[in-house]
Amino acid sequence: MAWLTKNxxxxxxxxxxxxxxxxxxxxxxxAEVIIRYPDRRAxxxxxxxxxxxxxxxxxxxxxxxxxAFLGVAPSEVMDTASFYEEYWLEPKxxxxxWLCQSITCELLNRExxxxxxxxxxxxxxxxxxxxxxxTLMNVECLGSCGTAPCALVNETLHEDLTAENLDQxxxxxx
Amino acid sequence: xxxxxPVLTKRIPTPPFGSFADRKLNTYExxxxxxxxxxxxKAVAMEPSDIVEVVKAxxxxxxxxxxxxxxxxxxFLPPQDGEPRYLAVNSDESEPGxxxxxxxxxxxxxxxLEGIAICMKACQLxxxxxxxxxxxxxxxxxxxxxxxxxxxxxIFGDQSIMGKVNDRFPNCYVHRxxxxxxxxxxxxxxxxxxxxxxxxRIKPPFPAxxxxxxxxxxxxxxxxxAMVGPILLNGPQWFKSMGVGRPEGAPPQVPASYGPKLxxxxxxxxxxxxxxxxxxxxxxxxxxxxxxxxRHGKKFKAAIPGGIAMGVLGTxxxxxxxxxxxxxxxxxxxxxxxxxxxxxxxxDMVAALRNIVRFFSHESCGQCTPCREGGNxxxxxxxxxxxxxxxxxxxxxxxxxxxxxxxxPGTTICGLADGANWAVRTFINKFWDEFESRVKPSVERVIPxxxxx
Ligand SMILES: Cc1cc2nc3c(=O)[nH]c(=O)nc-3n(C[C@H](O)[C@H](O)[C@H](O)COP(=O)(O)O)c2cc1C
Ligand code: SF4
Ligand code: FES
Numbered sequence: 001m002a003w004l005t006k007n008x009x010x011x012x013x014x015x016x017x018x019x020x021x022x023x024x025x026x027x028x029x030x031a032e033v034i035i036r037y038p039d040r041r042a043x044x045x046x047x048x049x050x051x052x053x054x055x056x057x058x059x060x061x062x063x064x065x066x067x068a069f070l071g072v073a074p075s076e077v078m079d080t081a082s083f084y085e086e087y088w089l090e091p092k093x094x095x096x097x098w099l100c101q102s103i104t105c106e107l108l109n110r111e112x113x114x115x116x117x118x119x120x121x122x123x124x125x126x127x128x129x130x131x132x133x134x135t136l137m138n139v140e141c142l143g144s145c146g147t148a149p150c151a152l153v154n155e156t157l158h159e160d161l162t163a164e165n166l167d168q169x170x171x172x173x174x
Numbered sequence: 175x176x177x178x179x180p181v182l183t184k185r186i187p188t189p190p191f192g193s194f195a196d197r198k199l200n201t202y203e204x205x206x207x208x209x210x211x212x213x214x215x216k217a218v219a220m221e222p223s224d225i226v227e228v229v230k231a232x233x234x235x236x237x238x239x240x241x242x243x244x245x246x247x248x249x250f251l252p253p254q255d256g257e258p259r260y261l262a263v264n265s266d267e268s269e270p271g272x273x274x275x276x277x278x279x280x281x282x283x284x285x286x287l288e289g290i291a292i293c294m295k296a297c298q299l300x301x302x303x304x305x306x307x308x309x310x311x312x313x314x315x316x317x318x319x320x321x322x323x324x325x326x327x328x329i330f331g332d333q334s335i336m337g338k339v340n341d342r343f344p345n346c347y348v349h350r351x352x353x354x355x356x357x358x359x360x361x362x363x364x365x366x367x368x369x370x371x372x373x374x375r376i377k378p379p380f381p382a383x384x385x386x387x388x389x390x391x392x393x394x395x396x397x398x399x400a401m402v403g404p405i406l407l408n409g410p411q412w413f414k415s416m417g418v419g420r421p422e423g424a425p426p427q428v429p430a431s432y433g434p435k436l437x438x439x440x441x442x443x444x445x446x447x448x449x450x451x452x453x454x455x456x457x458x459x460x461x462x463x464x465x466x467x468x469r470h471g472k473k474f475k476a477a478i479p480g481g482i483a484m485g486v487l488g489t490x491x492x493x494x495x496x497x498x499x500x501x502x503x504x505x506x507x508x509x510x511x512x513x514x515x516x517x518x519x520x521x522d523m524v525a526a527l528r529n530i531v532r533f534f535s536h537e538s539c540g541q542c543t544p545c546r547e548g549g550n551x552x553x554x555x556x557x558x559x560x561x562x563x564x565x566x567x568x569x570x571x572x573x574x575x576x577x578x579x580x581x582x583p584g585t586t587i588c589g590l591a592d593g594a595n596w597a598v599r600t601f602i603n604k605f606w607d608e609f610e611s612r613v614k615p616s617v618e619r620v621i622p623x624x625x626x627x
Contacts, residue, residue, distance in 0.1 A: 044369030084352035
């Protein structure tokens with residue numbers, strides 16, 4: 001829900017010495033991404049993706065660094081980042097399980113899979129297991145309705161899910 | 175004419191011409207060996223405006239949902255003025271029930287790249303951004319590899335066989351979204367491309383005049399562009415020998431439904447998947463001939479013609495032909511993406527509608543009050559009905575809220591709200607008995623008048 005009120009500028013920013021957007025990543029972005037666009041701000045989504053890929057999520061300090069790198073105010077980076085569901089403004093588990101909740105998956109019984117996941121992991125959607133291994137999420141249609149029900153685990157799509165193969169998929173994760 | 179030769183699925187084995195199990199990625203070599211990039215070669219030798227004329231003559235209509243004639247869109251561009259001009263390819267594909275563009279990306283990415291190159295040449299656009307949804311991780315990689323192959327083989331870049339386009343060497347980049355359905359709306363897509371929230375823009379100005387970075391921009395769906403190569407190679411008459419013409423007696427400005435189309439079928443059927451057929455195939459034929467019939471021998475109850483924004487077809491509309499005229503004839507919004515969702519006799523229509531409305535409420539960008547608040551209000555009302563706590567007045571209320579939201583009643587910026595509107599109205603109207611049986615009669619309460627001092 002992109003329009004829900006998010007944390008605002010009154011928050012304390014936890015700072016660390018070492019930058020999240022380090023020189024190596026900056027150089028890579030300059031060479032491969034910035035040159036694609038007529039202005040620097042347009043590199044916002046790819047930059048957020050790249051930093052999140054490296055750090056695991058997007059701490060406020062990282063947003064401020066991205067702002068400085070792209071020449072926009074930190075608040076504008078927050079404004080953009082908070083709109084998109086794929087950007088994590090707080091830490092997530094090592095594996096994020098995105099179980100599709102849209103119409104075809106629901107017609108084909110995704111609810112029983114969700115119940116099973118909740119029982120197995122002892123968490124609800126939006127939560128992370130205590131050991132930090134799994135985060136469980138509901139997600140809208142993954143574009144895989146022909147092989148519903150389906151789930152994305154980090155970047156890997158799993159199709160034609162059943163109670164059995166779901167177990168196997170999770171158990172195989174380190 | 176019967177559909178007897180695959181076009182978009184030429185290299186993607188699809189029943190009845192091939193088997194899903196044989197599908198594999200076509201590399202640059204595979205593509206060229208099977209006639210790929212011949213159409214681009216033809217385009218290189220043509221005047222840009224002549225290419226636009228061919229696409230116009232074919233009457234190709236956009237495959238992304240709205241069905242706008244592609245050639246006409248291309249001719250809205252202003253004359254070149256020396257500054258950059260863009261092509262934004264809509265590969266956001268997030269409408270529940272839709273998974274057709276993904277098939278093209280998975281197996282034949284060069285068919286898209288060829289269409290892109292032809293469009294760039296025809297419209298004199300120097301830079302292309304393919305906006306792909308964030309969840310398509312595997313497809314992003316396939317596309318990036320294919321683009322690298324295309325650069326290496328002189329399709330894009332300073333070695334391009336097109337030479338300079340709009341005075342610049344043509345470039346093509348992938349731009350990944352980050353999980354927001356609304357970014358499929360063309361102007362939200364542009365904002366997202368510019369590094370902003372995916373908020374739809376008020377039109378006019380239309381993107382062809384002032385789009386990405388304030389410059390003229392063409393936005394087309396993946397399947398629309400993939401169709402351009404075959405059209406240019408085989409000619410408009412060939413394209414128009416497939417599909418259905420305009421309704422009898424309709425004047426020439428009424429757009430027709432020519433050509434083949436990808437149909438994704440999912441839900442309660444035996445063999446879900448993406449198939450190719452002429453526009454105009456009926457829901458029944460699609461389910462029975464391609465989809466392997468209804469699952470577990472159940473009876474057909476309802477189908478959504480193409481992505482959940484289109485509303486629903488009732489049990490008695492099993493014979494509806496899937497073409498761009500379906501909206502008018504069968505009281506739904508339209509053909510949409512032709513991602514057909516099939517529901518059998520056991521489907522709970524209240525639950526199905528609750529799911530759909532939850533989607534629109536969740537994906538609203540929040541700019542327009544009727545969409546942001548109306549969606550959530552309808553969702554809560556439907557949850558109440560599903561749990562058995564609704565009354566007949568709730569049904570009236572739902573119809574009233576629905577009818578008040580959308581670009582067509584004119585209360586919202588974009589068409590997302592129309593999707594919620596049509597879903598609610600068609601589900602309730604076409605399955606009135608079922609909805610009515612789930613609510614309690616409203617009791618007229620007499621409120622005693624009290625004098626407040
Ligand atoms: C809420 C909303 C979501 C949309 N999502 C998509 C989408 O995912 N893919 C797409 O091609 N078009 C989508 N569209 C339609 C686009 O706005 C646009 O009409 C289309 O990309 C134009 O391409 P075409 O003419 O080739 O179909 C969406 C429209 C709306 C209102
Ligand atoms: S109709 Fe909904 S999604 Fe579209 S601009 Fe308005 S609030 Fe945003
Ligand atoms: S509805 Fe689940 S993938 Fe489309």
